[in-house]
Amino acid sequence: MASSLDLARRDLQTVWHPCTQMKDHEWLPMIPIVRGDGAWLHDADGRRYLDAISSWWVNLFGHANPRIAAAVSHQLGRLEHVMLAGFTHEPAIELAERLTALAPAGLTRCFYADNGSSAIEVALKMSFHYWRNAGRTRKRRFVTLTNSYHGETLGALAVGHVELYREIYQPLLMDVTSVPSPDCYLREAGESWEAHSRRMFAYMEETLARHAHEICAVIVEPLVQCAGSMRMYPATATACT
Ligand SMILES: Cc1ncc(COP(=O)(O)O)c(C=O)c1O
Incomplete structure (x- = not known):
């Protein structure tokens, strides 16, 4: 497996990072992560980091959550994507049904964005x-x-x-x-x-x-x-x- 140092070097040669002044990374080390586990992130050198910001408050259920991973894997093996104009599928319908049931009265439709x-x-x-x-x-x-x-x-x-x-x-x-x-x-x-x-x-x-x-x-x-x-x-x- 590539070391943290090697990954950081390759990253800085090809990737621009969001909401980041890239010049800062001339002195601030880039942290390559190789796996996640609940609230923890692990780098290639065996160090772990507490993801206290939930990866910009997106990762609500922890990294590599087994239930979510199994559901995504199951769905990928069945139907990975179909355009939603003119076509539909049950997961899209069911999610809309569940979201509208939670939404305030009068909000009866979902429109998906990514x-x-x-x-x-x-x-x-x-x-x-x-x-x-x-x-x-x-x-x-x-x-x-x-x-x-x-x-x-x-x-x-x-x-x-x-x-x-x-x-x-x-x-x-x-x-x-x-x-x-x-x-x-x-x-x-x-x-x-x-x-x-x-x-x-x-x-x-x-x-x-x-x-x-x-x-x-x-x-x-x-x-x-x-x-x-x-x-x-x-x-x-x-x-x-
Ligand atoms: C309140 C709020 N709205 C919208 C956004 C934009 O979301 P995204 O980064 O998925 O485009 C963010 C991102 O942090 C946010 O905090």
């Missing part, structure tokens, strides 16, 4: 399209929270608010309305989480009341702004309007 940013693009287009079909073509403005993050594609970057990711691309991004986030990071001493969030949410209510004629959707990260430094707000804040 990653978070694509899902955001789909949602933005769908909400614009809804109002267009309803004859309300002026409703095409998105409202977003300060410090939010929704992904790296151009639409997702536009509705995000973390300067680090978006400032270079600013000339390419659509104009959106940003309102102060109800997260509790800047909560005043003695103020409860809920009181702070409700007070901050007033900006959202005011924006919606004033610009309803041109707003097509509000986009939020439910309860925690992960990429924006794990800032949180209580569930009651989002339920107050």
Whole structure:
């Protein structure tokens, strides 16, 4: 098996990494991983690392989870892929049935995308399209929270608010309305989480009341702004309007 040093050298000759200033890797060692096991990642030299960020909060059920691996393997041997235009298959139907059963009343359909940013693009287009079909073509403005993050594609970057990711691309991004986030990071001493969030949410209510004629959707990260430094707000804040 190739050593960590060898893999790191080959990597740096051919791979560009996401959300990474590659120059940093002139002094910061790249960590090649050869296998995962629950919350642990193992490198080629026998060291292990605790994956405390769940590989960017995607790996919820642990690495090499036997149940998931068996289900994926079984499905790959039966039908690995079929286009979903004009065709369907039971796993796609069953997942949609189970997701819509969990979703709030009125959300009765699923549209599949293959990653978070694509899902955001789909949602933005769908909400614009809804109002267009309803004859309300002026409703095409998105409202977003300060410090939010929704992904790296151009639409997702536009509705995000973390300067680090978006400032270079600013000339390419659509104009959106940003309102102060109800997260509790800047909560005043003695103020409860809920009181702070409700007070901050007033900006959202005011924006919606004033610009309803041109707003097509509000986009939020439910309860925690992960990429924006794990800032949180209580569930009651989002339920107050
Ligand atoms: C809240 C949120 N939305 C969207 C995305 C984008 O997802 P993806 O990286 O799969 O494109 C992320 C990624 O971290 C995210 O945290």
